Amino acid sequence: MSRGKDGDGVLEPEIDGASSLSLEGICAQKRQQAQQLLGAGELWLIAARETGVRPEPALQLILPCDFTWDAFVILTGTAAIAIVGRYDAPGLPAGWEVISYDEDPGDALRSVLRSLNPRRVLIDSSPDHPLMDGLSHGLYLKLQSLLPGITFNSAEQLLGRLRSLKTPQEQRLLARAVRRAEEDLTWVAEILQPGMSEREATSLLQDRLRADSLEPAWGWQGCPGFSFGRQPSHAGSGDRILEEGQLVHVDYGVRMGGYCSDLQRVWLCAGEPDLGLNAAFAAVRQAIDAAAAALRPGARGYQVDAAARAIITSAGYPEYLYATGHNLGRATHDGGPLLGPRWARYGRSPEGSVEAGQVYAIELGVMVEGAGYLGLEEDVLVSDSGAVWLSEREEALWKLP
Amino acid sequence: MSRGKDGDGVLEPEIDGASSLSLEGICAQKRQQAQQLLGAGELWLIAARETGVRPEPALQLILPCDFTWDAFVILTGTAAIAIVGRYDAPGLPAGWEVISYDEDPGDALRSVLRSLNPRRVLIDSSPDHPLMDGLSHGLYLKLQSLLPGITFNSAEQLLGRLRSLKTPQEQRLLARAVRRAEEDLTWVAEILQPGMSEREATSLLQDRLRADSLEPAWGWQGCPGFSFGRQPSHAGSGDRILEEGQLVHVDYGVRMGGYCSDLQRVWLCAGEPDLGLNAAFAAVRQAIDAAAAALRPGARGYQVDAAARAIITSAGYPEYLYATGHNLGRATHDGGPLLGPRWARYGRSPEGSVEAGQVYAIELGVMVEGAGYLGLEEDVLVSDSGAVWLSEREEALWKLP
Numbered sequence: 076m077s078r079g080k081d082g083d084g085v086l087e088p089e090i091d092g093a094s095s096l097s098l099e100g101i102c103a104q105k106r107q108q109a110q111q112l113l114g115a116g117e118l119w120l121i122a123a124r125e126t127g128v129r130p131e132p133a134l135q136l137i138l139p140c141d142f143t144w145d146a147f148v149i150l151t152g153t154a155a156i157a158i159v160g161r162y163d164a165p166g167l168p169a170g171w172e173v174i175s176y177d178e179d180p181g182d183a184l185r186s187v188l189r190s191l192n193p194r195r196v197l198i199d200s201s202p203d204h205p206l207m208d209g210l211s212h213g214l215y216l217k218l219q220s221l222l223p224g225i226t227f228n229s230a231e232q233l234l235g236r237l238r239s240l241k242t243p244q245e246q247r248l249l250a251r252a253v254r255r256a257e258e259d260l261t262w263v264a265e266i267l268q269p270g271m272s273e274r275e276a277t278s279l280l281q282d283r284l285r286a287d288s289l290e291p292a293w294g295w296q297g298c299p300g301f302s303f304g305r306q307p308s309h310a311g312s313g314d315r316i317l318e319e320g321q322l323v324h325v326d327y328g329v330r331m332g333g334y335c336s337d338l339q340r341v342w343l344c345a346g347e348p349d350l351g352l353n354a355a356f357a358a359v360r361q362a363i364d365a366a367a368a369a370l371r372p373g374a375r376g377y378q379v380d381a382a383a384r385a386i387i388t389s390a391g392y393p394e395y396l397y398a399t400g401h402n403l404g405r406a407t408h409d410g411g412p413l414l415g416p417r418w419a420r421y422g423r424s425p426e427g428s429v430e431a432g433q434v435y436a437i438e439l440g441v442m443v444e445g446a447g448y449l450g451l452e453e454d455v456l457v458s459d460s461g462a463v464w465l466s467e468r469e470e471a472l473w474k475l476p
Numbered sequence: 477m478s479r480g481k482d483g484d485g486v487l488e489p490e491i492d493g494a495s496s497l498s499l500e501g502i503c504a505q506k507r508q509q510a511q512q513l514l515g516a517g518e519l520w521l522i523a524a525r526e527t528g529v530r531p532e533p534a535l536q537l538i539l540p541c542d543f544t545w546d547a548f549v550i551l552t553g554t555a556a557i558a559i560v561g562r563y564d565a566p567g568l569p570a571g572w573e574v575i576s577y578d579e580d581p582g583d584a585l586r587s588v589l590r591s592l593n594p595r596r597v598l599i600d601s602s603p604d605h606p607l608m609d610g611l612s613h614g615l616y617l618k619l620q621s622l623l624p625g626i627t628f629n630s631a632e633q634l635l636g637r638l639r640s641l642k643t644p645q646e647q648r649l650l651a652r653a654v655r656r657a658e659e660d661l662t663w664v665a666e667i668l669q670p671g672m673s674e675r676e677a678t679s680l681l682q683d684r685l686r687a688d689s690l691e692p693a694w695g696w697q698g699c700p701g702f703s704f705g706r707q708p709s710h711a712g713s714g715d716r717i718l719e720e721g722q723l724v725h726v727d728y729g730v731r732m733g734g735y736c737s738d739l740q741r742v743w744l745c746a747g748e749p750d751l752g753l754n755a756a757f758a759a760v761r762q763a764i765d766a767a768a769a770a771l772r773p774g775a776r777g778y779q780v781d782a783a784a785r786a787i788i789t790s791a792g793y794p795e796y797l798y799a800t801g802h803n804l805g806r807a808t809h810d811g812g813p814l815l816g817p818r819w820a821r822y823g824r825s826p827e828g829s830v831e832a833g834q835v836y837a838i839e840l841g842v843m844v845e846g847a848g849y850l851g852l853e854e855d856v857l858v859s860d861s862g863a864v865w866l867s868e869r870e871e872a873l874w875k876l877p
Binding site: 124125127128129130132140141142143144145160161162163164165166176177178180181198200201202203204205206207208209210211212213214215216217220229293294295296307308309310350396397406408418419420422 | 526528529530541542543545561562567581582610611614615616618630683695709710798807819820821823868
C-alpha cells in the first residue's frame with residue numbers, strides 16, 4: 076500500500092498530465108457529474124451573490140466565474156440554467172442556458188421552476204459541513220419569498236458525493252499537489268537549523284510558493300504551521316526559536332491547479348531519538364496504518380476513526396481531540412464523510428460511508444514531554460480494494476540533516 | 477468640492493500616516509465602534525466556521541483571525557466573548573474573553589447567553605445585502621437547535637452603520653487606496669496604444685500590483701476591467717484590440733491595507749472628440765455632480781440616485797441599469813445605504829439614510845455609438861457639509877498621450 080511504485084500504480088505516471096487541465100474544464104466535468112448524481116425529479120438550486128467576497132463553495136465547483144448581482148444556478152439531470160444579472164451574463168462558459176435580468180430575477184426564476192416542475196428542490200444548506208452550507212440565511216429568506224409554496228431540501232447528500240468522488244483528473248491534480256508539498260518539505264529540511272524561528276521557517280516555504288505563483292493550501296495566515304517543541308494550533312507559526320533536542324513539527328499543504336494537499340511531518344533537531352520518541356512515533360505510525368486499513372468502500376467515517384484512535388489510547392497516550400481524517404479537494408477540509416468520532420460538534424458528518432474515488436488526509440499525533448508534538452499526516456486515495464498512498468510516508472522519525 | 481487642496485483639506489496631509497495602521501489595530505477600533513453602536517440590551521451573535529474558505533464579512537471587520545471549527549463571537553455594549561475550538565483559541569488578539577471547547581460548544585454558548593440575558597439577539601442575516609448576510613442557513617438551523625427559545629433579529633441596521641461609518645483611520649486608508657489607483661491609471665495611460673488588447677492592458681496593471689504585493693479591489697478575475705469600444709461587463713477584460721477612434725474605458729480599484737478604491741476612467745484613443753462624445757461626457761459629469769450635491773447627511777439613497785438618473789434621461793440617453801453609488805470599505809460594494817433606484821432586486825437597501833463619515837463610489841455612464849462606453853466613477857467622503865472628493869476628477873474627456 077505504498078505510493079504508485081508498489082501499489083496499484085495508477086497515479087505515479089499520470090501526474091505530469093495534470094498541468095494541462097484547465098479549471099474551466101474541471102468545472103465542466105463536475106457539472107456533468109452533478110447532473111449524473113441528481114436523482115429523477117431532483118433540481119439543485121444554488122443562490123449566490125458578490126461571490127468575489129463571499130465565495131459559494133459548491134458554485135465554485137461547477138462554474139469558474141464570479142457573480143456580482145444575485146445569481147440563481149439550476150441543475151437537473153438534463154438542464155443547466157443560470158439566471159444572472161445583465162453584466163454577469165457574459166462571464167458564463169459554454170454549456171449553460173443563460174437568462175439575464177435587470178430589475179428583478181423573480182419572474183424568470185418562477186418560470187424556470189414551473190417548466191422544470193421538480194419533485195424535490197435541493198439547496199446548499201448543512202448544519203454540519205461548511206463546504207455544503209453555501210446558502211446564506213438572508214438569501215434563503217429571499218428564495219422563500221421569490222418561490223412561495225416550494226419546499227426546500229438539503230443538497231447535503233448530493234454535495235457530499237459530488238465533492239468527494241474525485242474524477243481521474245481531480246485525482247491527478249491532488250497527487251500533484253501532494254508531490255509539490257513533499258518537494259518543498261524536503262527542500263526546507265536542508266535549511267532548518269537551531270536558532271531559526273518558526274516564522275522564518277514559514278517565510279522560506281511561502282517565498283518558495285510565491286516564486287511559482289502558488290498558494291498555501293489553507294491560506295497565508297496559518298499555512299505552513301511550524302511548531303518547535305510545542306503543541307500546534309490553527310493560528311500557525313509563532314515566535315519560537317528552534318533548539319537542539321526539540322521536535323520540528325509542520326502542517327503544510329499546497330493549492331495547485333485549484334486542489335489542495337495536506338501533510339504533517341516531524342523531524343528531530345540534533346541528537347538521537349530516545350525510547351520515548353521511538354515509542355511515540357511507532358504508535359502514531361501504527362494508528363495511521365490502522366486508519367488506512369479500515370478505509371475501505373462501505374466503512375463508516377466513525378469506524379475508520381475508531382480504528383486509529385484505539386491504537387493511540389491502548390498505547391497509553393491521551394486521546395487526540397480532533398477527527399482522524401477528512402476529505403481533500405478544492406479545500407483542505409473538503410466535503411464528504413468525516414473520519415471522526417461521534418461528537419456533538421461533528422453532527423452527522425462521521426456517519427457517511429467511504430467510497431472508491433475519495434481522497435483523504437489521515438492525521439494524528441501525541442505530545443512527547445520535553446520534545447514537542449509528534450504528529451503525522453498522510454494523503455490517500457480510496458480504490459475499490461482499499462487505500463492507496465498519495466504521499467511518500469515518513470517511515471521512521473526523520474532527523475534534520 | 478474638489479479634493480483636499482480646495483476642499484475641506486482634511487484628507488490630503490494625513491494619507492501618509494495610513495501605512496502605519498495595522499489591520500489588528502483597525503479591527504480593535506471597529507469592535508469598540510460596534511459596542512458603541514449596539515443599543516441597550518442588544519447582543520450581537522456571529523456564528524462562523526472554516527473562515528479561510530468561507531469568510532464571514534462582519535467577523536473580518538472586528539477580528540483579524542480565521543476560525544476552523546464552529547466559532548461563536550458575542551458582543552454587547554460591555555462584553556466581548558469568543559467561544560471557539562481549542563486549536564483556534566490561540567489566534568485571538570488581546571481584549572477578548574476566550575472560551576475554548578473540544579467536543580461541543582453548546583453548554584458554553586447557552587451559559588454565556590443566560591448570564592448576559594439580552595433583550596434582543598442580532599444575527600448576520602439580510603435578504604438585501606451580501607456583506608451583512610454572513611450567517612449561512614445551516615448554521616442558522618444549528619443556532620436554533622443550540623439555543624431553543626431564543627428569537628433572532630437581523631443585525632442589518634447595526635452592520636450597515638458599522639460598515640459604512642468610517643473611522644478617521646479607515647478614511648485615510650481609503651484615501652490612500654484611491655491615490656494608488658490614480659497613480660496606476662496615469663502610469664498605464666502612457667503605455668496604452670492602438671494594437672494592444674484588453675488583456676494586455678490588464679496584465680500591465682496587475683503586474684504593477686503584484687510587484688508591490690497589492691491586490692485588485694475586486695479580485696484578479698475582473699479587476700481591472702478594460703473595455704475597448706464596447707459595453708463593459710462584470711466579466712472584465714476580453715480579447716478586444718484597441719483601434720483608433722475608440723474609447724478606452726477602465727473600471728479599476730486597489731485593495732491596500734484591507735481597504736478598496738473603485739474608479740472608472742475613460743480616454744479617447746487618437747483623434748479629437750466629436751460633438752457626440754463631448755455631449756455625452758458633459759451629461760455623465762453633470763450627473764455625477766448632481767449625485768455628489770445630493771449626497772448630504774439625511775438624504776435617502778434612492779433620492780441621491782434619482783438626482784443623477786434624471787440628468788441622464790433628460791439629456792436623452794437611456795437609463796443606466798445599475799445603482800448610481802455604493803459604499804466603499806473592506807469590500808468594493810460595502811454595506812450601508814445603496815444610492816440606487818427602488819427596484820425589486822435592491823430590496824430595502826436604497827431606503828437607508830446618508831450619514832457623515834461614509835465613503836461612496838459614484839458611477840454611471842452612457843454608450844456612444846461607434847466609440848464605446850463613456851462611464852466615470854469618482855470616490856467621495858460624506859462630511860457634515862456634504863461630499864468631499866477623494867479622487868482627482870476627470871474634468872474633460874482624456875486622450876491617450
